[in-house]
Amino acid sequence: MHSKEQICHDDYQKTADWILSQTQHRPKVAIICGSGLGMLADALKLQDSFHYSDIPGFPQSTVQGHAGRLVFGELKGKTCVCMQGRFHMYEGHSLCKVTFPVRVFKLLGVETLIVTNAAGALADGYCNGDIMIIRDHINMPGLAGLNPLNGPNDDKFGPRFPPMSGVYDKDLRRLAKDICKSLGYSQFVQEGVYCMVGGPNFESIAEARFLHKLGADAVGMSTAPEVLVASHCGMKVFGLSLITNKVVKDYDDTEKVNHEGVLGVSKMRSETLQTLVTELVSRLDINNNTA
Ligand SMILES: O=P(O)(O)O[C@H]1O[C@H](CO)[C@@H](O)[C@H]1O
Numbered sequence: 001m002h003s004k005e006q007i008c009h010d011d012y013q014k015t016a017d018w019i020l021s022q023t024q025h026r027p028k029v030a031i032i033c034g035s036g037l038g039m040l041a042d043a044l045k046l047q048d049s050f051h052y053s054d055i056p057g058f059p060q061s062t063v064q065g066h067a068g069r070l071v072f073g074e075l076k077g078k079t080c081v082c083m084q085g086r087f088h089m090y091e092g093h094s095l096c097k098v099t100f101p102v103r104v105f106k107l108l109g110v111e112t113l114i115v116t117n118a119a120g121a122l123a124d125g126y127c128n129g130d131i132m133i134i135r136d137h138i139n140m141p142g143l144a145g146l147n148p149l150n151g152p153n154d155d156k157f158g159p160r161f162p163p164m165s166g167v168y169d170k171d172l173r174r175l176a177k178d179i180c181k182s183l184g185y186s187q188f189v190q191e192g193v194y195c196m197v198g199g200p201n202f203e204s205i206a207e208a209r210f211l212h213k214l215g216a217d218a219v220g221m222s223t224a225p226e227v228l229v230a231s232h233c234g235m236k237v238f239g240l241s242l243i244t245n246k247v248v249k250d251y252d253d254t255e256k257v258n259h260e261g262v263l264g265v266s267k268m269r270s271e272t273l274q275t276l277v278t279e280l281v282s283r284l285d286i287n288n289n290t291a
């Protein structure tokens with residue numbers, strides 16, 4: 001491994017080769033589980049799982065609600081890999097480390113990335129427990145120059161200047177909305193813009209008002225770097241935010257958000273999210289292959 005900020009192609013390849021030597025599964029879909037949403041992996045059949053600490057080159061999870069396991073298996077016959085726990089910038093990881101698994105997934109043959117997260121609602125019409133299909137994102141650290149693609153570009157993964165329009169796949173969003181309708185979920189499903197901030201603090205009232213005015217519907221501390229790197233290397237992306245709290249935007253509101261509350265709402269909606277993701281994966285147009 002080179003310096004903390006410089007991970008070279010060989011580093012990703014070594015991790016991918018180790019994984020390929022440990023499991024017969026050859027996933028075309030990767031799922032990143034948000035805070036308290038690790039049970040998405042429980043639906044996988046024929047599981048092979050690895051603790052992050054046993055995977056060469058992998059960062060470690062330090063946040064409650066992020067178990068730190070990579071789980072391979074099948075969802076309705078489609079081979080998937082699931083990250084039970086993601087990495088956040090505020091844990092002290094560089095953005096290259098935060099997004100390390102995404103490039104490893106690319107080298108495993110993954111074509112579609114599904115990201116999930118817990119997020120606070122900025123949009124007035126959103127309620128706790130709502131599921132927001134991510135239409136687009138505002139990457140606040142990215143706008144400030146904190147970008148996982150900083151440094152020499154690796155042309156084997158993608159171009160120096162990748163576009164970020166249309167990154168959240170329109171067909172997958174349409175499919176998800178159809179599935180939600182047929183499952184009877186429509187009344188608590190939204191579609192909107194996710195804003196990533198650095199964290200680990202939650203927003204001040206002035207910050208919340210500012211982000212809302214910018215056009216953000218929900219705010220969290222993850223997702224944008226993973227999506228950016230996935231899109232850079234040509235993956236299709238689909239994202240879901242679980243709305244775990246309303247972000248305080250009113251000076252008379254004495255409500256205070258905390259991580260335990262976030263995990264509580266995640267738990268409450270875990271089965272619903274599992275059903276939605278399973279249905280979506282089952283309807284992806286992909287063929288399985290094994291080692
Ligand atoms: O984005 P995920 O990993 O779901 O986690 C969200 O929940 C945590 C705060 O409760 C933050 O890490 C925020 O980003």
Ligand SMILES: Nc1nc2[nH]cnc2c(=O)[nH]1
Nearest residue numbers: 118119120219220221262
């Ligand atoms: N930044 C941020 N992240 C969250 N994750 C879950 N809820 C929130 C929130 O209100 N703000």
